[in-house]
Amino acid sequence: MGRAPCCDKTKVKKGPWSPEEDAKLKSYIDKQGTGGNWIALPQKIGLKRCGKSCRLRWLNYLRPNIKHGGFSEEEDNIICSLYINIGSRWSIIAAQLPGRTDNDIKNYWNTRLKKKLLGKQRKEQQAQNRRAATSLKQEMKRSSTTTSFHLPPESFVNQSNPYWAPELPVAAVLPVMSYQTHDTQVLDDHQQESIKNMLLKLGGRFSDTTNSMYPIDHISSTSSNQFYQTSTIDQMLTCSPPANRNYAQLGQSTTPTMFHGVDRQSNLEAELSELVYGNSHPHQQLDGFLAGFYQMENLNTGSIAGTSTSAESEISWGDINSLVYSTTTPIVSDYENSCQQGVRPPDSAFNESTYFGLK
C-alpha cells in the first residue's frame, strides 16, 4: 500500500517564500514553538504551505543563529576532511559547524568546495606525475642491468594511462607506493625483503614465483587503519589517509539500505576520478585522488595498521576522529561500537561533539 501524501499538493504554494510568509512562520514559532507537528502547523497559522516545507524553511533559514555564506578556511577543511571520510552525511558534518545547516554545506560543497579541492588535487597530481615519470625512466635504465626488481609495464610510465594490475580493484594502490615514491637507487635483497614485508603487513600479496614487487592481489579491507591528522586541504591532498574503506567494507556485509556509505564512497571515488582524469576506467579510479592518501610518508608515521593481519585487524571508526582532531584522546562512543559490530548505527547514537573531540 502506498503512503498517503503529507498534504494536498494541489492546494499548497510552492516556490520561494515571501517575506510575509517568513514573518508569519517565524512569529508563530517564536511564540508557540513548532508544537511537535509540522504537518498541522501551516493550517494553524494560515499558511498555504506543506508542513515539510515549513520545517525546511525554519531549519535552513529562519531559525536563530543561522550563518549564510562566508565559509572560513577552517570550515572548509573540516568539511573536506569529513566528506572524504564519511561521505555526504551532511547532517553530521553540519553538526560540527555551529550555525551551518546541512543544506548550506551541501550546496557549498557541490558548487565550490569540490571544485576547489579538485583543482588543488589536479595540480598536485600533475606535478607528481612529472616527478614520477622522470624518476621511473631513470630507474628503468638502471634496473634493466643491475637488479631483479620487477618494473611495471611501459604503460605505467605513460601517466595518462597509469598502470594497474589487471585484477586490481580500486582499493589497490600499492603500485603507486612502489613505483612513484621510492628513490631511484637500486634495492638490495634485504631492502626488497623489508619493503615486501611492510607491504604484506598492509595486506598485499606477491607472486612467489616472480618475487615481483608489485602486488598480484588486492589490499585487504583493513589496510587503511592508519591514523593521520589533517589540518589543511593542502596537507590533506598530500598526506591524508585513504578514504574510509572500513565504512565501505563494513557495508558490504550489510544490506545496502542499512549502509548508505557503500555506494556513496564508491561514487565519490568514481566522481573524483572522472573529474580528475576525464574518464571512469575502474582501474584508474583511485589513482589520482587516493594515491595521495597512500603516500609512502604515511608508512613512516609508525601508526600503520601495524602488525595485525587483515583478518585480525580491528576495524576502527575512531580513525575519522584523528583526521580532523588530535588522536590523543581516546574516544569511545555507542556510535563507534555499533560500527565495529558491522551495523550502521542510528544517527541518534552519534554523539558528534564527543566523537569528533569538539567542545
Place this chain on the structure above:
DNA sequence: AACACGGACAACCGCCCTTTA
C-alpha cells in the same frame, strides 16, 4: 540591448527510519 550561459543558492522530492496508535 538582448540573449545565452553558468554559478550560487533555495526549495522540493522521494526514500528511509522512528514513533505512535
Place this chain on the structure above:
DNA sequence: ATAAAGGGCGGTTGTCCGTGT
C-alpha cells in the same frame, strides 16, 4: 505485530543573478 503518520536526510531541480558574447 502492524500499518500509518511524522520527521530527517540526501539528491535533484528550479530560480535568480551576474557575466560574456
